[in-house]
Amino acid sequence: MKTKLLAYFDKVHRPENLTCYLKENLMRNVIRESILHLVGSHGRAFFLAALMPLSIASGVGDVLAEQGDAMEDSMTGERLLTDDERVELQGQVDSALKNNPGAAQINQNQIELQEGVVMTVPLPGTRGTPDCPYEWVCFYEHQNYDGYRLEIYKCGQHDLFQWRMPDGRFWNDKISSWHNHQSDGAVASAYNWNDRLRQWDHLFITHPAYDEYVGDRDNDRTDLIGNCEVEPG
Numbered sequence: 001m002k003t004k005l006l007a008y009f010d011k012v013h014r015p016e017n018l019t020c021y022l023k024e025n026l027m028r029n030v031i032r033e034s035i036l037h038l039v040g041s042h043g044r045a046f047f048l049a050a051l052m053p054l055s056i057a058s059g060v061g062d063v064l065a066e067q068g069d070a071m072e073d074s075m076t077g078e079r080l081l082t083d084d085e086r087v088e089l090q091g092q093v094d095s096a097l098k099n100n101p102g103a104a105q106i107n108q109n110q111i112e113l114q115e116g117v118v119m120t121v122p123l124p125g126t127r128g129t130p131d132c133p134y135e136w137v138c139f140y141e142h143q144n145y146d147g148y149r150l151e152i153y154k155c156g157q158h159d160l161f162q163w164r165m166p167d168g169r170f171w172n173d174k175i176s177s178w179h180n181h182q183s184d185g186a187v188a189s190a191y192n193w194n195d196r197l198r199q200w201d202h203l204f205i206t207h208p209a210y211d212e213y214v215g216d217r218d219n220d221r222t223d224l225i226g227n228c229e230v231e232p233g
C-alpha cells in the first residue's frame with residue numbers, strides 16, 4: 001500500500017501547487033483510504049515523518065485531523081453516521097434543493113436558501129440544542145430545538161411562505177422554539193398574518209437568549225420574521 005501511495009504522489013506531484021491540489025475534495029477522497037491504511041500499520045508519527053519531505057503536510061494534516069475527529073467521536077460515544085443514514089440525509093438535502101429553487105448545499109446537512117439564510121437538516125441520532133451560530137437567529141420546527149432549523153443572518157422582514165422544508169411543507173406556521181445569537185443585543189420579532197383584519201399581528205420577540213417552546217398561544221403560527229431589530233425600550 002505504501003509503495004502504491006508514494007507512486008501516486010509522484011505521479012501527481014507539482015511542487016508549485018501540490019498543497020492546493022491536495023485540498024481538492026477529489027484528491028482527498030482518493031488518498032483518504034490509503035492514509036488510513038498506512039496510519040493503521042505504521043503509526044501516525046511514522047507517516048508524518050515519511051511525508052514531510054514531500055511538502056504536503058498541510059493536505060495530509062487535514063485528513064489526519066479528520067481521522068482524529070472520528071476517533072474522538074468513538075471515544076466520547078457519539079455515533080458516526082452509517083452509510084444508510086448518510087444516504088437518507090443526502091436524500092433530504094436533495095429534496096430541499098428541489099423544493100427551493102436557487103438554493104445550494106453548503107455541507108452535508110445544510111442548505112443556503114439565499115444569501116444569509118440557511119436551513120439545517122438535523123443529523124440522525126442527535127437531539128435538539130440551542131446551537132445557533134454567533135450573529136445569527138435560529139428558529140426550530142419543534143420544541144426543544146428539534147426538527148428542521150431555519151437560521152437567518154441577513155437583516156430584514158422575512159416571509160416564511162417563501163421557503164420550504166425537505167418534505168415540501170412551507171416554513172410558515174411551523175416554528176416552535178428559537179435561539180437568538182445575534183450580536184449587540186439585537187432581537188427578532190415573529191408575526192402572524194391576520195387574514196380577517198388583513199394585517200400582521202405581533203406574536204413574540206426573541207431576546208438575546210433561547211426558548212425551548214414559544215408557548216401554546218404562539219406555537220406553529222409564525223408567518224413573518226423581522227430580525228436585526230433594536231429591543232423596544
Ligand SMILES: [Ca+2]
Nearest residue numbers: 192221222223
Ligand atoms: Ca400563521
